[in-house]
Amino acid sequence: MSMIRDLRAAVRPSLRKSSAVYSGYDATRDPSASSAVVDCAVYRDGRRVKDAECLTPHEAMIRVREGGGFAWIGLHEPTEEEFAGIAAEFGLHPLAVEDAVHAHQRPKLERYDDTLFTVFKTIHYVEHTELTATSEVVETGEVMCFTGKDFVITVRHGGKGSLRALRHRLQDDPELLAKGPSAVLHSIADHVVDGYIAVAAAVQDDIDEVEIDVFSAPAKGSPRGSDAGRIYQLKREVLEFKRAVAPLLRPMQQLSERPMRLVDPDIQKYFRDVADHLARVHEEVVGFDELLNSILQANLAQATVAQNEDMRKITSWAAIVAVPTMICGVYGMNFDHMPELHWRYGYPLVLGSIVVVCVSIHRTLKRNGWL
Numbered sequence: 001m002s003m004i005r006d007l008r009a010a011v012r013p014s015l016r017k018s019s020a021v022y023s024g025y026d027a028t029r030d031p032s033a034s035s036a037v038v039d040c041a042v043y044r045d046g047r048r049v050k051d052a053e054c055l056t057p058h059e060a061m062i063r064v065r066e067g068g069g070f071a072w073i074g075l076h077e078p079t080e081e082e083f084a085g086i087a088a089e090f091g092l093h094p095l096a097v098e099d100a101v102h103a104h105q106r107p108k109l110e111r112y113d114d115t116l117f118t119v120f121k122t123i124h125y126v127e128h129t130e131l132t133a134t135s136e137v138v139e140t141g142e143v144m145c146f147t148g149k150d151f152v153i154t155v156r157h158g159g160k161g162s163l164r165a166l167r168h169r170l171q172d173d174p175e176l177l178a179k180g181p182s183a184v185l186h187s188i189a190d191h192v193v194d195g196y197i198a199v200a201a202a203v204q205d206d207i208d209e210v211e212i213d214v215f216s217a218p219a220k221g222s223p224r225g226s227d228a229g230r231i232y233q234l235k236r237e238v239l240e241f242k243r244a245v246a247p248l249l250r251p252m253q254q255l256s257e258r259p260m261r262l263v264d265p266d267i268q269k270y271f272r273d274v275a276d277h278l279a280r281v282h283e284e285v286v287g288f289d290e291l292l293n294s295i296l297q298a299n300l301a302q303a304t305v306a307q308n309e310d311m312r313k314i315t316s317w318a319a320i321v322a323v324p325t326m327i328c329g330v331y332g333m334n335f336d337h338m339p340e341l342h343w344r345y346g347y348p349l350v351l352g353s354i355v356v357v358c359v360s361i362h363r364t365l366k367r368n369g370w371l
Helices: 002-010 057-067 080-090 094-102 164-171 181-215 228-257 265-331 346-367
Strands: 037-044 070-076 108-112 115-125 138-147 151-157
Touching: 037 057, 037 164, 057 070, 057 080, 057 151, 070 080, 070 181, 080 094, 080 151, 094 108, 094 115, 094 138, 108 228, 115 181, 115 228, 138 181, 138 228, 151 181, 164 181, 181 228, 181 265, 228 265, 265 346
Parallel strands: 070 151
Antiparallel strands: 037 070, 108 115, 115 138, 138 151
16 A cells, blocks of 8 residues: 555656656666666657667657657566656556556456556467376466557566567558557557467367367276366366456457547457457357366266276176175084085085086176176
């Protein structure tokens, strides 16, 4: 709460500071020191201003206010101190700033005065040679986007999901980039959803592999039902995937259908395409979850059937062994006056009777599928 109070004080209208006292980006800062800012550029008419390289966010906004265009500032996992100056410079809401710094947010779209705050969950497929009960299938990250009328601030968390290639691709399309900050927002959304599509295809391959293993003959020495750990782990990873996709449906619907002052009408049409792709991915992820439920139930059913078969075999052999046990038990009693005790052919007759009865029981049980 103390951080929120500090930020609220920082974004009050009376922003009395020069570049020399600019919090987080002052003129006395050591240029060799590491910074959360990975790129900061000014764009006019869809093209990057060449003489506006290596600027601080404060200097970039001075260029924008003097000559027009918009600034695009990219950050990677900034600290509170590093982001405080940018928040003050652009008048970002303290609650949105807190979300951007601490991450682990649900995908959402919020409007604070003249700024749109959007949270995207990025998904990266983790390559693995073999799916095990402990395999990590998807790795998540986050991209937060502050969109104003003359600026875009992207805050990325996680080791994957760099926006550098996206920035270069946009710079090669000045006609689209000329639409302003909303074009950048659309490109980020499209980039994230395209990542979902690629991951969904890879996860589908993993599910197909597990499904084949479950319904094929088990390897020698591998009992039925041994795939339950792999299926459960894959289901957990799909659930993580679902948490990234499902909450983003409503924000994309709002961006594609609801008129917004900060979103160019021409760009809003492109958001419809992103929303359609997202809806398709969501259907696939929901299907993955349901399919894994069915595979898990089938795997458990197979394990139950295998156990029943084992129990039937044990019961069958117990029934066979019960015959000689009973006969030997009867004739093992030490009574003087028992029939056939002194008969010459009594012993071979009893043994023959045991063999005949046991063979008959064995054939009957085998014919009925118990052995």
